[in-house]
Amino acid sequence: xxxxxxxxxxxxxxxxxxxxxxxxxxxxxxxxxxxxxxxxxxxxxxxxxxxxxxxxxxxxxxxxxxxxxxxxxxxxxxxxxxxxxxxxxxxxxxxxxxxxxxxxxxxxxxxxxxxxxxxxxxxxxxxxxxxxxxxxxxxxxxxxxxxxxxxxxxxxxxxxxxxxxxxxxxxxxxxxxxxxxxxxxxxxxxxxxxxxxxxxxxxxxxxxxxxxxxxxxxxxxxxxxxxxxxxxxxxxxxxxxxxxxxxxxxxxxxxxxxxxxxxxxxxxxxxxxxxxxxxxxxxxxxxxxxxxxxxxxxxxxxxxxxxxxxxxxxxxxxxxxxxxxxxxxxxxxxxxxxxxxxxxxxxxxxxxxxxxxxxxxxxxxxxxxxxxxxxxxxxxxxxxxxxxxxxxxxxxxxxxxxxxx
Numbered sequence: 340x341x342x343x344x345x346x347x348x349x350x351x352x353x354x355x356x357x358x359x360x361x362x363x364x365x366x367x368x369x370x371x372x373x374x375x376x377x378x379x380x381x382x383x384x385x386x387x388x389x390x391x392x393x394x395x396x397x398x399x400x401x402x403x404x405x406x407x408x409x410x411x412x413x414x415x416x417x418x419x420x421x422x423x424x425x426x427x428x429x430x431x432x433x434x435x436x437x438x439x440x441x442x443x444x445x446x447x448x449x450x451x452x453x454x455x456x457x458x459x460x461x462x463x464x465x466x467x468x469x470x471x472x473x474x475x476x477x478x479x480x481x482x483x484x485x486x487x488x489x490x491x492x493x494x495x496x497x498x499x500x501x502x503x504x505x506x507x508x509x510x511x512x513x514x515x516x517x518x519x520x521x522x523x524x525x526x527x528x529x530x531x532x533x534x535x536x537x538x539x540x541x542x543x544x545x546x547x548x549x550x551x552x553x554x555x556x557x558x559x560x561x562x563x564x565x566x567x568x569x570x571x572x573x574x575x576x577x578x579x580x581x582x583x584x585x586x587x588x589x590x591x592x593x594x595x596x597x598x599x600x601x602x603x604x605x606x607x608x609x610x611x612x613x614x615x616x617x618x619x620x621x622x623x624x625x626x627x628x629x630x631x632x633x634x635x636x637x638x639x640x641x642x643x644x645x646x647x648x649x650x651x652x653x654x655x656x657x658x659x660x661x662x663x664x665x666x667x668x669x670x671x672x673x674x675x676x677x678x679x680x681x682x683x684x685x686x687x688x689x690x691x692x693x694x695x696x697x698x699x700x701x702x703x704x705x706x707x708x709x710x711x712x713x714x715x716x717x718x719x720x721x722x723x724x725x726x727x728x729x730x731x732x733x734x735x736x737x738x739x740x741x742x743x744x
Contacts (some may be wrong), residue, residue, distance in 0.1 A: 345443035345543040346623035347741065348616060349609040351380050351532050355546045355699040358462035358601035363543040364538060365463040369398065369405040373413035373459045376605045379532045380455060381417070382610060384621060389420040392451030392638035397434025397458030398703035403624035405461060429582040429703075430632070432670060433737035434458050434607060434727040436706025440630035440739055442610045447518050447627075452615040457607030458703035460605075461463040464618045467601070467702065474637070474733055484584040487673065489732060490565035492640035493593045493671035495579050495586070499639070500677050502583035504592040507672035510559040511696045513686070514669060518693025519551035526692055526719060530606075530711045541737050548600040548699040562627040563591035564598070582638045597672040602699025606707035625714055628740040629655035639643075641674050643736020644728035645681045651738040653724070661682065662740070666709040669694035678728070690714055705729065710739060717743050 351374060356364030362373065373396065381388055396410035402519055430437040430503055435458035442454035474480050474490075487495075497507065515687060522545060533544040569576040569589055576589045590682030607623075631651035635643045652659065659682045667675045667689055679689055692712060695705060706729055713725035728738040 342447045343449060343612045344388045344628045345446040345610055345612065346616060346744065347608055347625045347627065347714060348611055348621045348623055350530055350714055351376060351378055352530050352708045352711055353534050353604050354543045355548055355604040355701060356543055357547050358603055358699070360463060362463045364461070364534060364548055366399050367461070367547055369409055369459050369461045370416055372461065372534065372605045373409065373417035374477060375456065375534060376457065376532065376607045377417035377419065378609045380609055381419070384619065386619060388423050390615070390618060391419065391423045391453050392453045394423060394425045395438040395704065396425060397429070397438045398427060398460055399429055399431055399434055400460070400465045400467060400470045401427060401429055403465060406464045409459070409500055420730055428736065430737065432668065433706050433731045433734040433735070434702070434703040435708065436710060436727060436739055437632065439608050439610065439710055440737065443627040443630060446610060446612050449615040453611035454722055455607055455609055456708045457605065459605035460701040460703040462601045462701060463603050469639070485578050488565070488568065488636060489579050489640060490593055491569055491575045491579060491589070492638065493673050494569065494589050494591045495567055495583065495639050496641060496673040496677050497592050498586055498590045499583065500671050502676050504591070506676060507597040507727060508555055509594050511558060512555060513689065514693045514696040515550055515553040517691065518549055518697035519633055521692035522546070522549070526715065527655055529715050531598055533640055544577035548602050548696045549697055552594065557604045558596040561594040561596050564578040564594045571681055579638065593671050593673070597696060599670050599695035599700035602701050604701035604704045604708065606704045606711060608707055608710065614712040623742045623744050624744050625717070628742050633736050635736060637734030640732065640734045641670060641730040642677060643730045643734065644674070644678050644738065647738040648682070648726060648737030651740055655740050657740065662724050662726045664691060664713060664716055664725045665689045666713040666725065666727045668700065668705055668709060670700060670730050672696065674730050678719045679717070697733045705741060706737065710741065714741060
């Protein structure tokens with residue numbers, strides 16, 4: 340069976356707003372922001388939405404105004420053709436990349452010619468974790484899986500693989516520098532869609548979580564965020580050491596400055612086969628070579644990008660040296676440091692324009708956002724192949740390889 344090619348025709352995102360009540364996007368609902376992004380990708384490509392087979396939308400905290408198959412609600416609010424369905428998915432932090440992967444694999448398998456894939460998270464309105472989690476609250480599961488919160492997992496990685504507080508802080512400072520430089524050089528211009536409120540007044544044009552003045556000294560003043568819950572109450576370090584007895588103690592190095600920021604945001608990618616491009620009179624920018632998803636150790640939890648990358652490289656019949664640039668989500672500094680260590684990849688190839696430590700991590704949208712960032716950077720630097728990967732809660736990982744056409 341000959342598979343169709345799955346092409347990326349366009350990629351857009353909102354700026355990321357601070358995930359607090361004083362954030363610029365806080366007044367907007369998830370369905371409003373999603374619909375604005377759906378309108379933007381429709382309008383700038385002059386799409387006849389009756390030929391869109393599905394809108395696959397990632398959002399993690401599917402509760403309240405962010406619940407109820409948000410994707411279909413956003414499709415209706417955006418004024419898409421009534422025949423366009425919507426699918427909401429949740430693979431935690433990789434939801435936005437998984438929506439792209441699902442759409443691409445549907446196209447490759449012949450189940451339709453065109454999809455819009457993306458995601459949203461309004462973390463200022465729907466707090467992370469407010470939907471509950473069986474793995475955290477059900478003792479019959481939590482005890483058997485040695486459950487610890489993600490911050491403890493990040494500190495387990497740094498302890499197990501030898502990353503110091505200075506290593507993590509240096510990485511964070513560099514993320515801020517790169518993101519600020521990318522904005523100064525207008526590197527996100529092909530993807531950014533300014534967001535207006537219900538009155539049509541522009542309220543956000545630029546990521547507002549950036550802290551370009553961050554230094555090693557300013558980060559050094561921050562206390563570790565997960566030390567108290569680890570060492571004292573409720574004592575998650577003891578859980579970790581039961582699972583990994585070779586670790587005599589957990590070194591707590593992560594804090595707000597070297598971890599991803601809580602933000603609001605949305606993004607979308609237009610994916611289709613060759614026939615769709617001909618019908619819509621659009622030229623593809625890239626094609627999706629391969630995708631992967633894996634389950635891994637749920638306690639250390641955040642090392643999923645490594646086996647997911649091994650799997651996607653095998654599927655693509657490629658080597659790590661074939662990849663020109665990498666976008667690895669900066670959930671915590673140790674996640675990316677471990678990825679670079681595992682594959683012996685230099686930082687000059689990884690997150691060239693900064694990442695979630697500087698710009699924030701809008702859970703359900705981040706995967707789509709960093710895929711778009713990778714595509715923009717391939718075009719800017721005249722390179723060809725990018726690998727995108729995210730760690731995922733409960734011990735999973737997702738990866739995607741794209742190539743310019």
